[in-house]
Amino acid sequence: MSVRFINGLVGLLALGLSSWASAAPGVRSVPSCTKVNVSSTIEVAAGTTWDGVARYGRWVCLVGTASNMRGDQNESQIPMFRLNNGATVKNVVIGDGSLGSGTALAAGGADGVHCYGVCNITNVYWADVGEDAATLKPQSGVTGRLTISGGAAFKAKDKVFQHNGNGTLVIQDFYADNIGKLYRSCGNCAPQYARRVTINSVRLGTVNSSVAGVNSTYDSYSGISGQYDVATISDLVYSGSKTKCDTYVGTGKGREPAKDTNASRIARSCLFR
Numbered sequence: 001m002s003v004r005f006i007n008g009l010v011g012l013l014a015l016g017l018s019s020w021a022s023a024a025p026g027v028r029s030v031p032s033c034t035k036v037n038v039s040s041t042i043e044v045a046a047g048t049t050w051d052g053v054a055r056y057g058r059w060v061c062l063v064g065t066a067s068n069m070r071g072d073q074n075e076s077q078i079p080m081f082r083l084n085n086g087a088t089v090k091n092v093v094i095g096d097g098s099l100g101s102g103t104a105l106a107a108g109g110a111d112g113v114h115c116y117g118v119c120n121i122t123n124v125y126w127a128d129v130g131e132d133a134a135t136l137k138p139q140s141g142v143t144g145r146l147t148i149s150g151g152a153a154f155k156a157k158d159k160v161f162q163h164n165g166n167g168t169l170v171i172q173d174f175y176a177d178n179i180g181k182l183y184r185s186c187g188n189c190a191p192q193y194a195r196r197v198t199i200n201s202v203r204l205g206t207v208n209s210s211v212a213g214v215n216s217t218y219d220s221y222s223g224i225s226g227q228y229d230v231a232t233i234s235d236l237v238y239s240g241s242k243t244k245c246d247t248y249v250g251t252g253k254g255r256e257p258a259k260d261t262n263a264s265r266i267a268r269s270c271l272f273r
Contacts, residue, residue, distance in 0.1 A: 024203045024237040028152040028175040030127045033061035033093045038080060040066065041110075046084040046117075052092030061093040061127060063108035071095055071109035071130030073157060079135075080110040085117030085142055089124060097127025103157035103178065111135070116165075117142040122149050129156035129179070138165035138191070149173055158209075159184045166193035170200075177205030184213040185229045187248050187257030192218060194227035204238040211238060215250030216260045216269035222250050228265065234273035245270035 034056070042062075044050045052060050064071060068078050081089050095109030109130030113121055117139040126133045133153045136146040144167030153160045156179040163169045164186045176182055182204065185195045199212060214229035231245055238244065247266045248257040260266065 024201045024235050025173055025175050027177075027203065027205070028125075030061075030093055030097050030125050030152070030154070031059045033059040035096065036060045036062055037065045038062050038069065038108075038110075039064075041078050041082050042080060043082045044084060044087040044089060047086040049088040049090065050081070050092075051090050054091070059091070059093060061096060063096045064110040064130075065108065069108060069110035069130075070106040071128060072106045073131060075131065077111035077131040079112060079114040081113040083113060083115045083119040083121075085139060086119070088120040088122060089113060090120075090122035091124070093125045093127050094133075095126055095128035095130060097154065099128065101155070101178070103129075103155045103180075105155065107155075109133075115144070115146045118145045120147050120149070121151070124148075124151040126151075126153040126156075126160075129153050129160060132156075132158070132162045133160045135162040136165045136167070136169050143167045146170070147172070152176060154178055156180055162186065163195050163197065164189050166195065168196040168198065170198045171202055172198070172200045174202045175204070176202075179204075179207055180209040181213055181246075182207070182211050183231075185215050185250070187213075187215060188251050188253055188255050190223075190253035192222040192224050192250055192252070194218070194224060195229045197229070197231045199231065199233045199236060201235045202237070204236070204240070207238065207240050207242045210243040210246040211236070212244065213246040213248060214269050215257065216247035216262070216265040218250040221252035221255055223252065224250075228269050230269055230271065232271045232273060244272075
């Protein structure tokens, strides 16, 4: 076998693997599902997996029925799922997508999924995002990492994914349409952290605010003055006019973060690959 043939074969394999690894998905829609009413948060124990299809034998659409699970923009909403450190939720639909095409329809999506520590959200569909689709929360003694792989989100009045804790949030092989932002690093949490987000192989339809919002610097009220977030964005398919990476001056609780227009700070926080 010639060296030229081997080199050519290796090149073709590398090209194929590269294309497979970085290909953004096509347009997705919510799977047909059976509605299941939920009246309180489903807690997923540390290190375990909650698989909707395995549990019910079919796709189900979980709809919050309690007053604090309506899926509106009330900040007191409780989550549909609480994932403890090492937990995974997969193969399920959250919220009732049949109520209309607008946003803030109170479709029972609650405050989505809360992750404490290191968690995975795999092949989950938010038919109508409530307060948020998922939030990475602080967990004492743990560097947080929330990985969202597969699935899709629709009809989010504000954010899809909210990053309040430390560590990294990863969004990959994902589709979203009719949303405010895909991702936001908290601008005024207490405590604050310099956060990381990776957005890879994502396709977006209508975005009403921006793709991602990060804190490209933090002020003296934040407790981490001089630090900054980093967003790494690759293989993003989005043809809309909204900003792909909005930047802010992160601050402390009770204050409003201002936009950051400093070019050098924006360049270090918004990385496009």
